[in-house]
Amino acid sequence: MRLFLVRHGETVDNVAGLYAGVRDSPLTTHGVLQARRLASHFASRSSSIGPVTHIFSSDLLRAVSTAQAIVDAQVIKATEKGDTDHPKLQLVQVVELRERDFRSAEGKRFGSPHPDAETHVEMRARATDFVQAHLGPLLDSISSGDNCKTNTSVVVVAHGLILNSLLRSILARYAPEEMTRLANAKPSSGSVAGRSEFLAAWSNTGYLELKVDAIPSSEETEKSTVRLTVVRVNALDHLHGLKRTRGGIGSAKFDSKQKTMDSFFKPAAKKRRVD
DSSP: OEEEEEEOOHHHHHHHBBBSSSOOBBHHHHHHHHHHHHHHHHHHTHHOOEEEEEEEESSSSHHHHHHHHHHHHHHHHHHHHHHOOOOOOOEEGGGOOOOOOOOOGGSSBBOOOOOTOOOOHHHHHHHHHHHIIHHHHHHHHHHOOOOOOOSEEEEEOOOOHHHHHHHHHHHHHHOHHHHHHHHHGGGTOOOOOOOTOOOOOTTTOEEEEEEEEEEEEOSSSSSSSEEEEEEEEEEEEGGTTOOOOTTTTTTSSSOOOOOTTTGGGGGGOOOOOOO
């Protein structure tokens, strides 16, 4: 099984350089294109990572919109393959996956003082609650053999800061050696230099990929367990060649009626001939 920790697409507040913890900042036009690219990327990898069987997201609009793009692409892929045995993918929105609450600094410029912001301890508690309630049962089903379809994927779409807390919670429970490896990693590998509280960096729609393997019981271990290995950090292959729509459109709030750069390269619909 594969586990993907994904950051949402670009937002209006990202472009403006504002703290948008629990503010419901919408995706920009460019952010929507990023999400669609990511969704197509996951669907195209189905032969190696399997279908997405579970997807969770923060309940904030930017995460929900990004996650929904993934759901839509998975449904299309399943329909094309005629996969009637695979249950319909349902997006589960979880409050615990919200971004750090900057409280009095919400909506203010990056770098503004935020002494009353949510602490890392509070964020870690939220992340741990999510692992225990949602991810834990899925990972434990792999180790117990209840989930026989191991060529599947689980996706979590959230925000950069809470994803770091979530990653710490996951690795502390299932792979502490991986946490040590990431903490000692060079900046070029996706770690955040000089910031001990951060294990990895997430660009917009960047994802961290973990490989989940079942480890059978042995003389050393009384029961079977799972092994998690981080195989990619801040993966952005899906964004290669993506250009921002000009004229300020790309950085503005997404408008479904507005044409984007990608739409200009799509073949025009053929007009029906009238005899």
